Amino acid sequence: MDTWHEECGVFGIYGSEEAAHLTYLGLYALQHRGQESTGIVSSTGDGLHLEVGMGLVADVFTEERLKRLPGHLAIGHNRYSTSGSSLLKNAQPFVVDYAEGSLALAHNGNLVNAVEIRRALERQGSIFRSTTDSEVIVHLIARSQAPTLTGRVIEALSQVKGAYSLLLMSRDQLIGVRDPHGFRPLVLGQHNGALILASETCALDLIGATYLRDVAPGEMVVLDRNGIESLFPFASSRHAYCIFEFIYFARPDSYIYGKNVYPIRKALGRQLAREAPVEADVVIPVPDSGVPAALGYAEESQIPFELGLIRNHYVHRTFIEPQKAIRHFGVRVKLNASRECIQGRRVIIVDDSIVRGTTAQKIVAMVRNAGAREIHMRISSPPITHPCFYGIDTPHQEDLLAATHTLEESRAFLQVDSLAYLSLEGLKKTVCPESDTRYCVACFTGDYPAEFPHLHSPQLALFGKE
């Protein structure tokens, strides 16, 4: 898929003498969840230490910087990359001083009433130094009069709505909270006596930690010298796990909501083959995210699978485009078509999703140029017709291909011989054959689980402007 970005990955650890280094490793494993900025806060028990920077985990953190992060307690954060608000001031973790000491916060998700709260806070004289909704939470905690950090966090989060898998850290406590809907994942693990919170299990695997369980929707876990305390302080809500983690976001080796991602992606491809078969000579994935679904499609359809689009493994964000010699350079720097697999053949291209459709259009043109006789596009998720307000950086609705084009118009736009998406039913029954209704599928239906004040002026845009 093309230009869809998750907001972030979080990692926290309590009780290891290498807390910051293990957090660094955890963030490294979660790099796919955010490439814009990264940061770690550690605590020695008498003070917080912060290192934060723009760029990839392995570029930002040097041995010298890791040494400046002592202590047995740490949290870290990877932030996604977009062009506009890609600024250091928005990098997390946030660290602030308030009446009760220092506090660090790392947030994955998006609050739907952040604008209202921010305005109310500003009217009361609060100042803001970032354009992120996460800063609102810190203000609410600081303003709470509750006697304990736990109490203050509960009081603060009772006022916000939306998606949050949140790590909070004081000098001696690590708190993890998942919103009552459970939009974004958060898992609990263990490693040599230390306790770990992370966005995905692949972060546990890298450091050899054991997966204990998911933090439950609406649960708050408090990790400190007394071990794990588990609280459910919020009114329970309809569960609404982001189903897109299975389609695209999560790393295929992770377990999300207790399920391994890769087999589900493959099963989506299989289901897609059953729903939208077509006579063809070869199944080709858009690498790398489309590969599992394409494998499933090929298996089910008995049509040969080929790596007909080869990816350049050294793709770099600051690529300098040529000025004159080559127009519409586009997708070529990332992918190249393997003419041998394609020429004269009827090709099924399998991808996981379509957002704007512009990248898909360029890929189709590339495959066409390589001599495909027919091109059939198959997408292992339903048409995305609505933006996400729970932590995914989607474009405005008017920029979503499926929101503004009928299926036939989309087919024509992409210039393919046929186009088919997976059905919502197919998606649901593949992800949760137990006919569960716990998933958020709002991006396909517009049925948003958490109401928010002003649908037509979504807060992302408000905060995005500076």
Place this chain on the structure above:
Amino acid sequence: MDTWHEECGVFGIYGSEEAAHLTYLGLYALQHRGQESTGIVSSTGDGLHLEVGMGLVADVFTEERLKRLPGHLAIGHNRYSTSGSSLLKNAQPFVVDYAEGSLALAHNGNLVNAVEIRRALERQGSIFRSTTDSEVIVHLIARSQAPTLTGRVIEALSQVKGAYSLLLMSRDQLIGVRDPHGFRPLVLGQHNGALILASETCALDLIGATYLRDVAPGEMVVLDRNGIESLFPFASSRHAYCIFEFIYFARPDSYIYGKNVYPIRKALGRQLAREAPVEADVVIPVPDSGVPAALGYAEESQIPFELGLIRNHYVHRTFIEPQKAIRHFGVRVKLNASRECIQGRRVIIVDDSIVRGTTAQKIVAMVRNAGAREIHMRISSPPITHPCFYGIDTPHQEDLLAATHTLEESRAFLQVDSLAYLSLEGLKKTVCPESDTRYCVACFTGDYPAEFPHLHSPQLALFGKE
């Protein structure tokens, strides 16, 4: 002198299409007032743009970064360098969003009741992201209910005590304020129709601007499309201009409080020669800050002046000290004694001030090694016996040589044949022959013009710890 640092330099401009570039030049001219970090905020009228970094002006600002600072309105700030709290989060200008929009602040000085206010604000739920006292002002402005920015600034500053030469900037206004005591300098200038505020006139000279006048103690100037508005909203106080600007801080070509610095420094040397004459063969300055006083001393005493200590012009902050071969490397990387001027002679070393005395001790040893027969140390300011709480980074009182040693003990510590300081009377009558009493001389007397709550736990230390 050795380890005395001023807190910062500020520069602001309203009404130039090259506002950020001229601010860059102004900060360049004010580099001597702070080398730790530097930053510029500009405004296009519909949003503020910030670039900030650790290091020197010419290293932090590239052409690319200056281009990211469009607009006709800008303020900038150079921050001093100390080891401990040398962190990007403390770099200025600060930029925040609050109920009425965006606000930028650049502060030279130090508030004496910042701890009290900060604690009160924290009790009300405010959060802080730096360890500087300047952040307090921003909170107070944001909490004010006054209808205009001017009103809010007045309400905020009415609550703080201490030293501030302050620049504030909204999207379309530039405000300069000097505290009622007038501790730190602030001048007003003009250039091609643009209005300028700066810490020293040398910044005006570099860009070819005309000096209009000093901002008066307790004055607030508001620069916007209507020109200059001048307000005196605060109760008037005893004036207390920092006299150390004349002794050490200001660049010798600047006019401070309307007087040119270099001739005053020379006159201090002359007065010192009258007060503390000694038979000798040669007068040698500690370069560069001791040169004008030494010239004055030599002229008055008719003893030949020689550049007997040569300075390395490429002194660099990240110098790598040798491990074994050379012990007590000390001051040698900066200075070298010119044996020819010194050997077999009776030498008068002239410096502007002594803080800890450790550097002076090393210089004396160097001159002794070069063969001086006698060494007489003459200091063109009185003994520093008290720390400054108004914006100068002095050590604790127990580290001030003159606070813990008698004159004879100091002489013995420095290992000189004689030691003499300029008298306070001599200093005052040289700086202000009109027998003015407008100057702060608290570092020599302990007579602090602005009371502050807890003398024995000065706020600098409180904020300095993290």
Place this chain on the structure above:
Amino acid sequence: MDTWHEECGVFGIYGSEEAAHLTYLGLYALQHRGQESTGIVSSTGDGLHLEVGMGLVADVFTEERLKRLPGHLAIGHNRYSTSGSSLLKNAQPFVVDYAEGSLALAHNGNLVNAVEIRRALERQGSIFRSTTDSEVIVHLIARSQAPTLTGRVIEALSQVKGAYSLLLMSRDQLIGVRDPHGFRPLVLGQHNGALILASETCALDLIGATYLRDVAPGEMVVLDRNGIESLFPFASSRHAYCIFEFIYFARPDSYIYGKNVYPIRKALGRQLAREAPVEADVVIPVPDSGVPAALGYAEESQIPFELGLIRNHYVHRTFIEPQKAIRHFGVRVKLNASRECIQGRRVIIVDDSIVRGTTAQKIVAMVRNAGAREIHMRISSPPITHPCFYGIDTPHQEDLLAATHTLEESRAFLQVDSLAYLSLEGLKKTVCPESDTRYCVACFTGDYPAEFPHLHSPQLALFGKE
């Protein structure tokens, strides 16, 4: 496979006003052939311009550096990465001045008599500034008395033996030469009237250029204002195309020696399945290089293919290893096993080759930990028993697993239930079903096509020491 590195990638272009920018793109596409250093030389007709640096193409070249490379003629080079001699002085292109002007050289390959020539040249007073064999060629050209550059190059290359796909550039000529054995690939392309030489066709594809043909073994092509001149100045030799390009080195979308790489890799997997079948539940590739062969193996054996090892796409060369918490961190930072695909199953792991065997051993352990019931390792190339002296950075023979272990010993070392390699016959007939004997298979047989003076003191080692 593990630690096998190709020496480099080359790209040259004659006749484009964006010569350096297109070379940058070409090198970008050839990044997989060398990640240590990269460089470009361009010519405006009256002088050569060089930019060279350590690291990846997209990191070394900024817009500013590309602007410093004007002209219609350019060559570029990517160099491989090893720990020892990873020095800027060895980065290419080399640029030198000699009697007839300036000369730039970019070399892919390795000369087997470089030591002898270098010693002879040194005895005649030549000086060397690198430890590469390529510098020898430049000396020989400079010492030639032939009247034209072409003549000098022919005279020089007549004295060297071994592997070279070579680009040479004067102010107005671009020369490409492939050694008479044709060890390394070199292709000729065309783009908007400009002529191009490149190591692989994927570089042509990226810039939208047309593939014209391979430069033939022993051919020299001279590109200048007169177009293409083709010469065959050397005695013809037995052809010896490196067969490893098909097994591992080349990008799968490239055409090497006129054949598309990806289908051959897949056919190798198919052939392997026929030669070494085993009952199992799942075929798992070592990504990414083992994927095509695994696809072929799965297709032929009708055993399901699964991406059971997931690769982290952000693997970075300066990863900071943890100190205490995790021992034998090894391969985990790159790969993670997908337990769901593996647990309780009989697994066939397919990789393209085994060099030292240490990485394979770690992968096996990882798969074992994920719960595999049986592990069968299948390698889509024969056992590597001999080092390469023609431009591939192989370890010494004593470090090659298959050179020092029988098949059974290797199986025990890797701790797999069974181990099988593709047969040499199977390899040859798959790559060249026309029963061609044009390939170099010395790494499998020790039958080296080009004799070299001292087999037991190979020149790589001599140059590697400094």
Place this chain on the structure above:
Amino acid sequence: MDTWHEECGVFGIYGSEEAAHLTYLGLYALQHRGQESTGIVSSTGDGLHLEVGMGLVADVFTEERLKRLPGHLAIGHNRYSTSGSSLLKNAQPFVVDYAEGSLALAHNGNLVNAVEIRRALERQGSIFRSTTDSEVIVHLIARSQAPTLTGRVIEALSQVKGAYSLLLMSRDQLIGVRDPHGFRPLVLGQHNGALILASETCALDLIGATYLRDVAPGEMVVLDRNGIESLFPFASSRHAYCIFEFIYFARPDSYIYGKNVYPIRKALGRQLAREAPVEADVVIPVPDSGVPAALGYAEESQIPFELGLIRNHYVHRTFIEPQKAIRHFGVRVKLNASRECIQGRRVIIVDDSIVRGTTAQKIVAMVRNAGAREIHMRISSPPITHPCFYGIDTPHQEDLLAATHTLEESRAFLQVDSLAYLSLEGLKKTVCPESDTRYCVACFTGDYPAEFPHLHSPQLALFGKE
């Protein structure tokens, strides 16, 4: 003075376990002799290690880079900065391999027959990788058939003419040579049993080393485990010490040719006052190089000395000039006039020399703007009428003010009321009252001590073009 640059500073040490670190310190002290690039080569006895980079010593060398320079033997080099050929390939020390091993070279000076030798070498097939004349020496050494390094160096240097203070280093020997004319300085020192060679004594002072003696003109000193061997292998020549070291180049605390620089500079000012007196109110130096002469002039003339031009100590080479607001920004970024010292006065400006005159012209305009009633320019050296071919980067003759203007024309160009230079006689008798004729004064007279083949196509220009 304005745009006159010395070619470089050299430093070498034999017999210290911190050889590279002490070389770093020595180069730091010699930074004024070259700011373009810097480098160090060290030897552990079995191999040379090189670190080289563009920029200042303290910027190029980090602790990590110094650690990569082990051994008891090292040489280092600072290279001057000009715009054109400011390239890494020209940075020194050079390190090459040749028949007898590895060799490093650091050269201060300029050969007058380098072009001829280079062309001859090229005709014999030599290749060159830099545009410096120093590379010629390395080739000649490599081509020598003499049995020892000493013999090869003698044979090589017997063929070159011109200026060289040269350090050469093999794995176990350090050789210093000063050309028979003795154009450039070179001193021998001692530190804790280690032997040192350096361009100036200030480098010895910084590391606490003892000055032993100057290397004599035509002397070669060989430092190795046998101590110091002193050879005089060349035909003796008329001595021709560069007199400009006393006027401008050397640091004032150094001893050059056995004499301390600072007192001589002051004496030049005194002599100038005797030769060219004028009625005036104040003597003002152009800082920093004009200060000693101005002190001397003031003392002799009994006219008060004032620091009327204040220097910005943070002048930086990559200063970004304003685009529109300020035209002719020129010298202001470096200097500011102190109006108080100047206004209404008759001013004598003292500088050490005038090259192009453009900087002097801007300084005069600045002083005029500050209100000077009269301006009298006094220069403590004779008019420079001829370029230097012995290691100083002077402009072409047509760009030298005094070569193309009469005294009166120069006065008019500078827009001063009077202009006077020191007489050549005055210069000579001040520098060498013993009426010595050992100095090179060719830049004032055109009487070049070492003939060179083609005066009108000086080699500097030939090498400078690429």
